Amino acid sequence: MWLLNSSVGRKVVMSLSGVFLILFLLFHLAMNITAVFSAEAYNMICELLGSNWYALLGTAVLAGGFGVHMVMALWLTWQNLQARGSSRYAVSDRPKNVSWSSQNMFVIGLVVCGFLLLHFAQFWYHMMFAELIGYHEVEVGGKMIGTTDGASFINYYFSHLWVVIAYLIWYVALWLHLTHGLWSALQTVGLSNRIWINRWKVITYVVATLICGGFGFVTLFFYIKSLLS
Amino acid sequence: MDKDINIKLKVWRQRGPKERGHFESYSLKGISQGSSFLEMLDVLNEQLVSEGKEPITFDHDCREGICGMCSLYINGHPHGPDTEITTCQLHMRKFEDGAEITVEPWRSAGFPVIRDLMVDRYAYDKIIQAGGFVSVNTGGVPDANAIPIPKRDAEEAMDAAACIGCGACAAACKNGSAMLFVSAKVSQLSLLPQGKVEAARRAQAMIAKMDELGFGNCTNTRACEAECPKGVSISHIARLNREFIKANLAD
Ligand code: HEM
Ligand code: SF4
Ligand code: FES
Numbered sequence: 001m002w003l004l005n006s007s008v009g010r011k012v013v014m015s016l017s018g019v020f021l022i023l024f025l026l027f028h029l030a031m032n033i034t035a036v037f038s039a040e041a042y043n044m045i046c047e048l049l050g051s052n053w054y055a056l057l058g059t060a061v062l063a064g065g066f067g068v069h070m071v072m073a074l075w076l077t078w079q080n081l082q083a084r085g086s087s088r089y090a091v092s093d094r095p096k097n098v099s100w101s102s103q104n105m106f107v108i109g110l111v112v113c114g115f116l117l118l119h120f121a122q123f124w125y126h127m128m129f130a131e132l133i134g135y136h137e138v139e140v141g142g143k144m145i146g147t148t149d150g151a152s153f154i155n156y157y158f159s160h161l162w163v164v165i166a167y168l169i170w171y172v173a174l175w176l177h178l179t180h181g182l183w184s185a186l187q188t189v190g191l192s193n194r195i196w197i198n199r200w201k202v203i204t205y206v207v208a209t210l211i212c213g214g215f216g217f218v219t220l221f222f223y224i225k226s227l228l229s
Numbered sequence: 230m231d232k233d234i235n236i237k238l239k240v241w242r243q244r245g246p247k248e249r250g251h252f253e254s255y256s257l258k259g260i261s262q263g264s265s266f267l268e269m270l271d272v273l274n275e276q277l278v279s280e281g282k283e284p285i286t287f288d289h290d291c292r293e294g295i296c297g298m299c300s301l302y303i304n305g306h307p308h309g310p311d312t313e314i315t316t317c318q319l320h321m322r323k324f325e326d327g328a329e330i331t332v333e334p335w336r337s338a339g340f341p342v343i344r345d346l347m348v349d350r351y352a353y354d355k356i357i358q359a360g361g362f363v364s365v366n367t368g369g370v371p372d373a374n375a376i377p378i379p380k381r382d383a384e385e386a387m388d389a390a391a392c393i394g395c396g397a398c399a400a401a402c403k404n405g406s407a408m409l410f411v412s413a414k415v416s417q418l419s420l421l422p423q424g425k426v427e428a429a430r431r432a433q434a435m436i437a438k439m440d441e442l443g444f445g446n447c448t449n450t451r452a453c454e455a456e457c458p459k460g461v462s463i464s465h466i467a468r469l470n471r472e473f474i475k476a477n478l479a480d
Pocket of ligand 1: 106
C-alpha cells in the first residue's frame with residue numbers, strides 16, 4: 001500500500017491525520033466559546049454528547065486519528081534519524097527562512113501530548129469515562145459535580161492559577177505545532193506552489209492563532225470570572 | 230578592499246569510510262581575500278605536502294559553479310555562509326582576519342564519507358538512473374516555435390534544470406531527505422511535452438529508489454531551499470507530491 005510503503009505516502013497519512021485533528025480543534029473551540037456565552041447551552045452540548053453511541057463513535061474515530069498521527073510521527077521521526085546517520089555536524093546554523101517549529105515538530109508534539117493527558121485526567125475521565133462506568137456524579141475538589149455539568153468543571157479547574165498556566169503553555173506548544181503543521185500538510189498533499197505557499201502560510205498563522213487564541217481566551221475568561229466571583 | 234588575512238581552520242579528517250574521523254586544526258597566514266575558498270584549501274594542502282603530511286581530500290572539478298562536484302559544510306552551512314553559490318564560488322572575503330572556520334563533509338546516511346571531506350554521492354546518480362530520463366530519442370533541439378510551451382512552464386522547468394546534483398539539499402536536511410533534488414529532476418522533465426508522457430512512472434520510480442536508498446521523509450523545513458546553490462524552490466516538491474499522489478490514485 002503506497003500510503004505506508006513510500007515516504008510521500010506516509011507523509012500524506014501524517015498530513016491528513018493532522019488536518020483532521022485541526023478540524024476537530026475548530027469544533028472543540030466552537031463548543032468552548034459556547035460556554036462563555038451560556039453555561040446552559042454548554043451543558044446541553046455536554047448532555048447531547050455525554051456517552052451516547054454517536055459521541056463514543058466520534059471519540060473512537062478521533063482517538064484513531066490521533067493514534068495514526070502519533071504512530072506515524074514516531075515512525076517518520078525514527079526513519080529520519082536513521083537517514084540523517086550517526087555522525088552529527090559540529091557546527092550547524094538554522095537558515096533564516098527555516099522556522100524553529102519546523103525542525104522540532106516531534107518534540108512539540110510530545111509536549112502537546114503531555115498536556116493532553118492532564119486535560120483528559122481533568123475532563124474526559126470525570127465526564128465521559130465516569131459515565132461509561134456507570135457514574136452520574138463525581139467528586140471534584142470536595143463537591144459533587146454531574147458528569148454532564150461541563151460548565152461546573154470549567155469553573156472549577158480554571159479557577160486554579162496553575163491549571164490556567166499549564167493550559168496556556170499547552171496552547172503555545174499547539175500554536176508552534178500548527179504554525180508549521182497546517183501549511184506543511186497542504187504542501188505535502190501537493191496543494192501548493194510558488195504563489196500559494198505564501199498564502200497558505202498566512203492562512204496557517206490565522207488559523208493557528210484563532211484556535212490557540214480562542215482556547216486561551218476561554219481559559220482566561222473563566223479564570224478572571226473566578227477571581228471576580 | 231581585499232586584504233591578506235590569517236585564519237584558523239578546523240577540518241574533518243577521516244582516512245576511510247570505516248575509520249573514525251576527527252577534527253584537526255590548522256593555521257594559515259596571509260591568505261588573500263581575493264582567493265576562492267578552494268584556492269585557500271589548495272594553499273593549505275601545499276603547506277601540508279611540504280611538511281610531509283597527507284593533504285586534505287576534497288571534491289572539486291569545474292570550479293565555476295556548474296558541475297556540482299564541490300561540497301563542504303562550512304561553518305554550519307553547505308557551500309558556506311553565502312547564499313546561492315557553490316563552495317568553489319565562495320571567496321575568502323566572506324571571512325574576517327582571525328576567523329575560525331570549521332569545515333565538515335556532508336553528513337547524511339545517504340552520503341557516506343570516502344575520505345576526509347569527500348563523500349560518496351553515487352546515490353543521487355542511482356535515483357536519476359531509476360527514472361530521470363526520457364525513454365525515446367526525441368531528436369535534436371527543435372525550433373523554439375515548433376512546440377509552443379507556456380512561458381511559465383518553460384521557466385519552471387528551466388529553474389528546476391538548474392540543479393547540479395551537488396547534494397547540499399540532503400546534507401542540509403535534518404531528515405536526510407533528498408526531495409529537493411528528486412523534485413527538481415522530475416520537474417525539469419515533466420513540465421515539458423517530451424517528458425510529460427512518462428511523468429507518473431518517473432515520479433514513482435524515482436521516489437521508490439530514493440526511499441530504497443534510505444533518504445528520509447520530507448517535513449518541509451525548507452532548509453534545502455535555503456542552502457541550495459541554485460535556489461531550487463520547494464514548489465517543485467509540492468509538484469512531485471502532486472504527481473506521485475495522482476499516479477498512485479490512478480493505479
Ligand atoms: C491536537 C493535536 C495535533 C494536531 C492538530 C497536529 C497537527 C499536525 C499537522 C497539521 C501536521 C502537518 C502534517 C504534514 O506536514 O504533512 C503535523 C505534523 C507532525 N506532527 Fe502533529 N498534530 C498534533 C499532535 C501531535 C502529537 C501528539 C505528536 C507526537 C509526538 C505530533 C507529531 C508530529 C510530527 C512528528 C509531525 C511531522 C512534521 C511535519 O511533517 O511537518 N503531532 N501535525
Ligand atoms: S536541488 Fe540544489 S542543493 Fe539539491 S542537489 Fe540540486 S543544486 Fe544541489
Ligand atoms: S567545482 Fe564544479 S560546482 Fe564547484
